Amino acid sequence: MGLWFTEKYEGEGMELQATGLTFKVKSAVKKETPYQELLLLETEDWGKMLVLDGAVQTTERDEFIYHEMIVHPAGFTFTREIERVLVVGGGDGGTVREVLKHNPKVVDLVEIDRDVVEFSKRELPSISSGLSDERVNLIFGDGREFVKDKDSLYDLIIVDCSDPIGPSKVLYEEEFYRDVLKALKPDGIFVTQSESPFAQRNVHIKVVKELSKVFKIIRPYLAFIPTYPSGMWSFTMASNKLDPLGVPPSSLGKLYREFVEKNGELKYYNPEIHYGAFAIPNFVYREE
Known part of the structure; x- marks a missing residue:
């Protein structure tokens, strides 16, 4: 059997x-x-x-979808170079691997569980390969506490966390998002995984509402991830200056072609996905 x-x-x-x-x-x-x-x-x-x-x-089979989509819609929204990135969670290393393709100078990874990082480096080398890059700082501790004393330091902050239970619960709350805003540069971008709008609709809506109290531009978006609950998964991007839907198609096309020349073709993300991912089904925000 x-x-x-x-x-x-x-x-x-x-x-x-x-x-x-x-x-x-x-x-x-x-x-x-x-x-x-x-x-x-x-x-x-x-x-x-x-x-x-x-x-x-x-x-190993479908990780590329999640990791490409938590990184590249924001990465291609910037109209300048990305210098410093913070990743909270993401101890498997996949998010860091994709971030490095945008050639930042520094990536800080804050992961509370050292064992996840060491285990992934040993057992999942295709996912964790970026963790050994000299630009990556591995910081083992509480991401909520780490971000508190930062001021206009990061271009991009990504929260790659687990469901809102236990230590991750505080990463879904307004107070944390206010500290994130303070830690970002004025034209910085924040991205968080925001659960399934189908299977965890209440959590997803809460994330969007809490972010709306802090940031001016809020853009939830979707990807299909076969091994996640319901397959429909969401991320939410927030900024006070940059809008992923405000990037002209001609500019995005040029940026993407240059990116592919350096890094090779991505498996999931492309310019058409960039715009289409932000189309959200009617049922998600309908009052019931």
Whole structure:
């Protein structure tokens, strides 16, 4: 029969209770860290899979979608060079890998769980490859506390965190977003993963509302990620100066061609995706 792993998801509303995805597993390694249960699965169809506290974080087969989309819509919104980037969470390294393609001078990665980083560097080299880059500073600690004393330091801040439970809960609140705004340069951009508008609609709406109290420009956007609850996943971009929908297509096309010449073609993001991802279905913000 072999081994099987099911991520059980207890969603918002009875229609989503006890749903989930099941994966055929060839081998499994489990580790208890000071913060969470870490599980590495070798699966039949998705390659290596990182699971934290029972929730799938990333797989070798579809990780490129999440990591490209949390980085590149913001990266291609800038009309100048990106010098300094902060990534909160994202200990698997995929977000850092994509950020480095925009050639920043410095990337600070703040991850609370050192074991996630060390485990990913050892077991997921295709995802974590950027963590060894000399421009990357690995900082092990609380991202919420780290950002508090920063002032106009970062061009781009990305929150690549888990669901809003435990240590990650504070990363979804207005107070944190106000500290993020202070840590950004005046024309900086903030991006956060903002859950599934279908499976976690209430959380998604809360993120957008909390960000709207702090930033002038709020742009939620979508990507399809097969191994995440419902497949429909969202990110939200916020800024006081830069609007991803304000980038002229001719300028974006030129930037993307230059990017591809240096880095090669991306697997998911392209200029058409850039604009189309910001089209949100009617049901998401409809009052019920």
